[in-house]
Amino acid sequence: MNIAIVNWRDPWHPAAGGAEVYAWELARRFAVGGDRVWFVTARSPGQAREEIVEGVRLVRMGGPFTVYPLVLLWMLCRRGQFDVVFDCQNGIPFFTPLVAGRGTRVLCVVHHVHDRQFAVHLPWWLAALGRFLEGPVSRWAYRGRESVAVSPSTVHAMRERLGWRGPIHLVPNGVSDRLRAPRERAARSPRPRLVCVGRLVAHKRVELLLEAVPELRKRWPDLVVDVVGRGPEEARLRTAATDGVVLHGYLSEEDKERLVSAAWLQVNTSQGEGWGLCVLEAAALGVPTVAYDVDGLRDAVRPGETGWLVPEGGDLAKGIAAAIDELTVAADTYSVKCREWAARFSWDRSTARLSALIRRPPTALAVLQWEEL
Incomplete structure (x- = not known):
């Protein structure tokens, strides 16, 4: 099949995150399976306009905002060329149904609903425009089309907050084969060590973890917090960091694995996620997570088995302290339960679920449910 995966960024973009991992892992597996795959995305300075990586044709154009009209023009010039388009929504989708050929199947892929996050990143008028495009305009453009969501939280938010009425299939994130490979748990740090992995952007709220550190160090003076990631909030967080906090910036996958494996806990302070890929990756290494009870993270963390959920607005330091006490x-x-949970997810399985969706007539499809996991 001819498949176009349209995503805001690619995995090599400086601002890439979990959504880019999701899109790329699926793209490369479709290519391995014999499909002809185009990955259409924005272009960061220094990136090639076109190249082929692992059998996937990468086509890059435009910046954070101009990528949308440019991709639509690119798709319009190739109207009818594609059998399937995966239109990935990262705040707003690309509205490819407006230019796709009559015989092209378009599936909107939604990681999480952004309505509450637009105001965190954008001026009020642009945030209002984002909510309008994500809600009423998207609902109209994708009416009657199938969608893909990565978690039950996303399905609920699409139904309740966006008014989405079409079929929504659940296709969760996977875990890399490297992390899934059987291995001995790396030696855990002898002193309490926490790790926070993710893009350093406003809605991740990493400052909440930094604010909890002085309280935690009253009980555990040698406690250390490792923050892994980069982003526009990095300079501000470095200024706010207290004793015991180490901001590592970007790390290779191997170095990140080594740091996470040594941690007692991962902490995720995000305002909301589609899923929280870093939670699953930490679980694959036997490390549980403390997170707020918010969209996505309440799906990725299984309280009492793979981590703990703190009520939104609750005392994070108290929640972390209780988790450390239990881990002693x-x-x-917890390590065994984490590994068992992560073992249920793989990119191969996620690709197989999507492949089943696109190779059968829409009328023959049953909506894929969370319980099927």
């Missing part, structure tokens, strides 16, 4: 007597149990 049950660390091995």
